[in-house]
Amino acid sequence: MTATLGATPTIVLVGHGMVGQRFLEALAERGLTATHRVVVLCEEPRPAYDRVGLTSYFSGKTPEDLSMTDMEFIEKHSIELRVGDPAVSVDREAKKVTARSGEVFEYDTLVLATGSFPFVPPVPNKDATGCFVYRTIEDLLAIEEYAKTATTGAVVGGGLLGLEAAGALQGLGLTSHIVEFAPRLMPVQVDDGGGAALLRTIEDMGLSVHTGVGTQEIVVDADGAVTGMKLSDGSELATDLVVFSAGVRPRDQLARDCGLTVGERGGITVDEQCRTVSDPHVFAIGECALASDGRVYGLVAPGYEQAETAAATIAQDEAEFTGADLSTKLKLLGVDVASFGDAHGSTDDCLDVVYSDSRAGLYKKLVIGRDGTLLGGILVGDADAYGTLRALTGSVPPISPESLVLPAGASGGAQLGPSALPDDAVVCSCHNVTKGTIRGAVTDHQCTTVPEVKKCTKAGTGCGSCVKVLGQLITAELEASGVEVDKGLCGCFSQTREELYEIVLALRINTYQDLLDRYGREDARGGDGCEICKPAVASIIASLAPTIGASGYVLDGEQAALQDSNDHFLANLQKNGSYSVVPRIPGGEITPEGLIVIGEIARDFGLYTKITGGQRIDMFGARVEQLPLIWTRLVDAGFESGHAYGKSLRTVKSCVGQTWCRYGVQDSVRMAIDLELRYRGLRSPHKLKSAVSGCARECAEAQSKDFGVIATSNGWNLYVAGNGGATPRHADLLAQDLTDAELIRLIDRFLMFYIRTADRLERTSTWLERIPGGLDHVRDVVVEDSLGICEELETLMAAHVANYRDEWSDTINDPEKLARFVSFVNAPDTPDPVVGFVPERDQIKPDLPLLSIGLRPADDVLEGTAQR
Numbered sequence: 001m002t003a004t005l006g007a008t009p010t011i012v013l014v015g016h017g018m019v020g021q022r023f024l025e026a027l028a029e030r031g032l033t034a035t036h037r038v039v040v041l042c043e044e045p046r047p048a049y050d051r052v053g054l055t056s057y058f059s060g061k062t063p064e065d066l067s068m069t070d071m072e073f074i075e076k077h078s079i080e081l082r083v084g085d086p087a088v089s090v091d092r093e094a095k096k097v098t099a100r101s102g103e104v105f106e107y108d109t110l111v112l113a114t115g116s117f118p119f120v121p122p123v124p125n126k127d128a129t130g131c132f133v134y135r136t137i138e139d140l141l142a143i144e145e146y147a148k149t150a151t152t153g154a155v156v157g158g159g160l161l162g163l164e165a166a167g168a169l170q171g172l173g174l175t176s177h178i179v180e181f182a183p184r185l186m187p188v189q190v191d192d193g194g195g196a197a198l199l200r201t202i203e204d205m206g207l208s209v210h211t212g213v214g215t216q217e218i219v220v221d222a223d224g225a226v227t228g229m230k231l232s233d234g235s236e237l238a239t240d241l242v243v244f245s246a247g248v249r250p251r252d253q254l255a256r257d258c259g260l261t262v263g264e265r266g267g268i269t270v271d272e273q274c275r276t277v278s279d280p281h282v283f284a285i286g287e288c289a290l291a292s293d294g295r296v297y298g299l300v301a302p303g304y305e306q307a308e309t310a311a312a313t314i315a316q317d318e319a320e321f322t323g324a325d326l327s328t329k330l331k332l333l334g335v336d337v338a339s340f341g342d343a344h345g346s347t348d349d350c351l352d353v354v355y356s357d358s359r360a361g362l363y364k365k366l367v368i369g370r371d372g373t374l375l376g377g378i379l380v381g382d383a384d385a386y387g388t389l390r391a392l393t394g395s396v397p398p399i400s401p402e403s404l405v406l407p408a409g410a411s412g413g414a415q416l417g418p419s420a421l422p423d424d425a426v427v428c429s430c431h432n433v434t435k436g437t438i439r440g441a442v443t444d445h446q447c448t449t450v451p452e453v454k455k456c457t458k459a460g461t462g463c464g465s466c467v468k469v470l471g472q473l474i475t476a477e478l479e480a481s482g483v484e485v486d487k488g489l490c491g492c493f494s495q496t497r498e499e500l501y502e503i504v505l506a507l508r509i510n511t512y513q514d515l516l517d518r519y520g521r522e523d524a525r526g527g528d529g530c531e532i533c534k535p536a537v538a539s540i541i542a543s544l545a546p547t548i549g550a551s552g553y554v555l556d557g558e559q560a561a562l563q564d565s566n567d568h569f570l571a572n573l574q575k576n577g578s579y580s581v582v583p584r585i586p587g588g589e590i591t592p593e594g595l596i597v598i599g600e601i602a603r604d605f606g607l608y609t610k611i612t613g614g615q616r617i618d619m620f621g622a623r624v625e626q627l628p629l630i631w632t633r634l635v636d637a638g639f640e641s642g643h644a645y646g647k648s649l650r651t652v653k654s655c656v657g658q659t660w661c662r663y664g665v666q667d668s669v670r671m672a673i674d675l676e677l678r679y680r681g682l683r684s685p686h687k688l689k690s691a692v693s694g695c696a697r698e699c700a701e702a703q704s705k706d707f708g709v710i711a712t713s714n715g716w717n718l719y720v721a722g723n724g725g726a727t728p729r730h731a732d733l734l735a736q737d738l739t740d741a742e743l744i745r746l747i748d749r750f751l752m753f754y755i756r757t758a759d760r761l762e763r764t765s766t767w768l769e770r771i772p773g774g775l776d777h778v779r780d781v782v783v784e785d786s787l788g789i790c791e792e793l794e795t796l797m798a799a800h801v802a803n804y805r806d807e808w809s810d811t812i813n814d815p816e817k818l819a820r821f822v823s824f825v826n827a828p829d830t831p832d833p834v835v836g837f838v839p840e841r842d843q844i845k846p847d848l849p850l851l852s853i854g855l856r857p858a859d860d861v862l863e864g865t866a867q868r
Contacts, residue, residue, distance in 0.1 A: 019307050021069060032314060038078070039080045041087045043085075044138070046137065047071075049068055055165075055168050058144075108281065115251050115286055125226075128224055130241050131226060131242045152176075154178075154241070157180060159185075162243075179214075180213075181246075183211055190343075191365065197358060201380075216229075250268070252288050255288070270289050292321070302321075342376035345376075353405055364405040366405055382729070388469065395425075430466075431458040433459035442474055449474070504537075513558060538559055554567055555811065570631075571622065580621075581631070607621045628821050640808060649687075651690070656694070685759065702722075704722045707747055712736065717735070718743060720775075721769075734746065734783065823835075
């Protein structure tokens with residue numbers, strides 16, 4: 001069958017990935033979809049999706065969540081989208097494309113957006129059972145299925161996708177290895193220093209990294225399934241799953257077959273308008289194109305530029321693509337990594353300004369010209385300044401480079417906001433949007449929010465790395481125009497969290513409804529509030545409960561309705577609807593009898609057990625109706641809630657200290673226990689973690705905690721505002737050589753000052769970098785008492801300590817509270833039928849296929865009892 005060329009000119013797009021979708025949008029913006037017939041031949045079984053965010057599938061996103069295709073857009077513009085029907089041949093002389101279905105389409109303009117294919121090294125057994133690539137959703141589905149029977153996975157390639165693939169394998173429960181031929185990870189984006197910082201952080205996550213070695217052979221068993229790898233250094237690696245992520249190659253075979261010119265190393269050769277040099281009626285965009293500067297671009301931002309250039313040329317507008325910014329900002333395995341400009345310092349006579357903290361996983365390098373011009377840089381571990389620094393590339397920054405690389409709060413460090421950028425600075429490289437354009441969206445088009453500016457300019461709709469800068473620019477522009485910027489907590493309150501805290505404390509307001517009715521926005525008073533302010537106010541009331549006359553028990557009266565899902569049942573909700581139970585083990589110290597009790601409970605209730613990073617034991621798989629039964633046995637044995645579910649103190653880790661260790665200089669276990677028992681149950685804007693190390697060897701990793709303590713021969717050093725999570729930050733030294741009493745007094749003050757002034761869901765690390773004056777201001781307040789509030793801070797903490805009550809014990813002794821712990825209020829004795837488990841490694845794991853189809857467990861599925 002042939003689709004006959006009629007009076008309406010036809011554009012045929014081959015390929016429907018991210019760049020292909022952007023091309024369709026560019027056609028629509030120029031009105032070409034109204035004057036042309038547009039046909040899209042898509043090879044994959046689904047329309048365009050976010051390939052950059054592919055790994056988020058393993059974090060709970062569905063293929064539908066990843067979709068970038070609005071079917072209303074497709075229908076509105078009468079685009080003929082044919083999924084699962086790729087082009088198989090092109091007859092350029094007849095101007096016809098044949099699809100796999102056999103249908104033939106005539107075209108006036110042909111646009112090739114065929115992308116790239118994964119490069120698989122030509123090693124023996126590369127196609128064995130258990131070998132995969134990491135490119136499409138279908139690849140991920142296949143890996144997920146095969147991983148169910150695997151225990152160890154190896155990724156060949158330590159680049160962007162390789163690290164994401166390794167993290168995905170680890171998330172699937174596999175022991176994960178990364179094999180990279182280059183001497184460092186991410187060799188294209190970072191230098192040796194950045195690679196070293198990245199390596200340390202990734203190894204701390206439990207992944208094994210092998211750099212400077214190549215894969216020589218995939219080892220297979222008699223059935224042809226993977227059992228291992230032979231490496232170029234002669235070593236062997238046992239693995240039963242291999243993912244190849246060793247780069248990509250332009251997918252240009254269709255172009256080769258029809259006689260289009262391709263580069264020596266691949267890529268369809270195009271000119272500045274993205275038109276092929278062989279045929280003026282054929283364009284190539286994205287990863288399949290060899291641009292006029294001789295480069296194949298593998299990033300989405302250049303692909304978008306090419307798509308817009310091709311659409312403009314077809315519309316007979318002037319446009320050209322002569323090269324693109326290769327700057328990138330990514331979050332790999334939770335680690336921020338960014339590079340921009342001349343990151344490797346290839347410019348003659350350039351200089352490097354470097355800040356490195358290997359313990360905290362931080363590495364910052366700026367490349368500076370002799371005249372002070374910022375040429376480029378690399379950021380690992382902390383890339384908050386990426387948006388501003390990238391936009392300043394090519395100019396002389398208004399402050400010294402040394403100040404720009406130092407952490408916020410450090411002596412000599414400085415934060416350079418987006419207000420310092422010139423109007424022609426490109427803020428969004430994906431869509432080439434300048435600061436001036438964003439300012440114009442606010443002043444000329446009355447945009448007042450980030451979503452409105454996104455819609456108006458497309459800034460922030462690509463990779464998303466510029467969204468933070470967008471918000472700052474919008475706020476600055478509105479304030480400069482005399483517009484009052486709403487900094488309220490939410491739509492119910494015009495006050496910030498800090499202001500609400502002061503109102504509650506000063507007026508002794510002890511209910512959410514009273515606060516809303518008296519100080520909420522006019523249209524919110526008398527209402528039910530929202531999911532932002534209810535838990536935020538609940539936290540404020542809980543942290544001030546003894547002082548303001550409120551109940552400190554979060555399930556009392558009105559408080560119960562304000563809690564997040566975890567606090568609502570005093571346990572952590574897991575992905576299959578079951579809960580985990582974490583009893584408090586102060587300082588990580590536990591008796592053999594305590595261990596036996598936990599083991600017996602886990603055995604009797606059929607729970608999965610795991611040692612946590614906070615030196616506690618986590619029991620997973622409890623049904624909601626089992627929680628009080630488990631708590632009763634724990635409380636009877638002397639345990640209490642570990643508050644793993646709350647925005648409160650989690651743990652105080654410790655090493656064994658001077659009691660056992662020959663290097664210890666203080667009793668770190670005793671101090672950790674004292675601190676954990678003092679601050680247990682303290683509700684705060686975000687979770688709090690702590691640790692105590694008995695000497696400078698720092699085995700408890702105190703400098704990665706919200707407040708950490710390190711022993712010295714003269715006492716204790718106190719570090720604050722560290723973070724070892726998604727955005728690692730090395731803690732800052734607040735005070736040193738403290739006595740026990742001095743240490744506790746300063747921690748009391750620090751924690752209550754943080755609770756008083758932090759934003760909702762703001763960790764101490766973010767709080768310290770946000771507040772004016774940073775560490776110096778905090779030291780002035782909590783050490784020097786510059787505001788004269790330290791006595792009040794100490795009194796508030798003393799009230800908390802004196803009035804602490806264990807929430808589990810309170811619950812199991814209150815029949816009214818116990819009534820909430822059921823799956824179905826109208827059938828309290830009926831367990832949730834979709835909460836099921838399957839066996840794995842002599843324990844259990846959630847039966848997720850059961851959850852997804854919502855059926856009662858089959859006979860071979862464990863139902864959360866003691867069945868094994």
